[in-house]
Amino acid sequence: MAQQGISDVAVVGAGLAGVIAARDLAAGGRGVHIVEKSRGAGGRMATRRTQEGLAFDHGAQYVRAHGADFAAEIAAWAARGLAAPWGADGRFVGAPSMNAPVRALAAGIPLTVGTTVAAIEGEPGRWTLSAAEGGRLGPFAAVLVTAPAPQAAALLAPVAPALARAAGAARYAPCLALMLAYAPEVLEHPPGPAQRPDHPAIAWIGEEASKPGRAAGAPWRIVVHATPGWSRAHLEETPDAIARALLAQAAPLLGARSEPLYAVAHRWRFALVEEPVRRPCLWDPETGLGAAGDWCLGGRVEAAFDSARALARAVLEETRR
Incomplete structure (x- = not known):
């Protein structure tokens, strides 16, 4: 994998948090590229398909909105046929699979799959991502990590120790x-x-x-x-x-x-x-490094969504200054 200029923001992780952050950044005019270690988008809104022709939603059981922002998002998914009610208490599931909304949102955003980010290297304004499989991606002006907190902390520790310590509290x-x-x-x-x-x-x-x-x-x-x-x-x-x-x-x-x-x-x-970090997201404008995920706010799919939107807003606000 040769080094190449892809875009100005790299998002590590193609779960809901990563895809929502990338979507909002792209809508705000930023060039974005998502890097994902698995075979596709979805994260813990996961669906396993087998050689026997079976399918299992083996990750998140359902989604449910407590706030108006996520309620509007689910309604938009439902209007596109990407989610539908399931049972009582406002439960929704992706349709025809749990990962369908995330996969649809990721469509049109540059996405590299099957690539595990082993390290963030370089300097502010010129970050590169070193891949465990070999080679590197970049340079990027900013890198946003939406992996689980321990993985985010490990990536951020060499280049943003304060952010890594915050993530490590989850x-x-x-x-x-x-x-x-x-x-x-x-x-x-x-x-x-x-x-x-x-x-x-x-x-x-x-x-x-x-x-x-x-x-x-x-x-x-x-x-x-x-x-x-x-x-x-x-x-x-x-x-x-x-x-x-x-x-x-x-x-x-x-x-x-x-x-x-x-x-x-x-x-x-x-x-x-x-135990969440109890902050909407992590963002250091001096380095252009940040992180988001459910671990910032609490253990629900909605928390990943809210954290991702908060991080995208922080990045876009910095751009406007």
């Missing part, structure tokens, strides 16, 4: 997820759309076909999220071991008579914000 709980597929006759009773059982290991069970825009019919496709305590206790086990252990906890709740057709675990190491 604390997370992990979440282990299990994606299951069952033949219809295997379950004693059809799973409900979503349930939060009173259980020491299981925090959430969701059935995929109950969501708008999803394929109906067999097999049953179920996502199980473990509790924070159980997730911490099993976090460093192999994915296969996690799947076996979490299946042993979930199968009795599902009334499963035999083994599933599909059972794969996913480790969300930075899933639930337990």
Whole structure:
């Protein structure tokens, strides 16, 4: 990957926070380029598609607005067919998949995927991003990091230690997820759309076909999220071991008579914000470095959205001076 002049702002991370910050900056006239380590946009608003043709929303369970700004955003998604109501209490899910709104918002913004940013190097006004896969991107006038707080702190520490210390104050709980597929006759009773059982290991069970825009019919496709305590206790086990252990906890709740057709675990190491930084975003106009994410404000998708918008405003306000 050769060094190249791409744009004047780099955004590290293509989850909701990164894509919203990039969208607002582009709308304000800034050139933006997003760099993402995975295969596409979405972050924890994630959808796993399998070789067997199954799809699981294995990250964020749903979105819900508490403030007018995010309510207007969800309404705009719904008007475009990118989100739809699911159940009660103002819950919405992406349609036809949880990552659909983020993927749509990222369309038209330069996006490099499959690239892990290993370091921010250079000097103010001429930052480059060193990729773990080799090569570098840049130079950039500004770099905004929207990765989880521990990853953001590690990237910022050599070049913006004060920002890194602030990000390092955030604390997370992990979440282990299990994606299951069952033949219809295997379950004693059809799973409900979503349930939060009173259980020491299981925090959430969701059935995929109950969501708008999803394929109906067999097999049953179920996502199980473990509790924070159980997730911490099993976090460093192999994915296969996690799947076996979490299946042993979930199968009795599902009334499963035999083994599933599909059972794969996913480790969300930075899933639930337990202690936020309690600042809308982090931004240093002297260096042109900043950070945003749910970890700035609290553990909801809306917090990632609000933090991203705050960071974009701060960057644009600096440009106007």
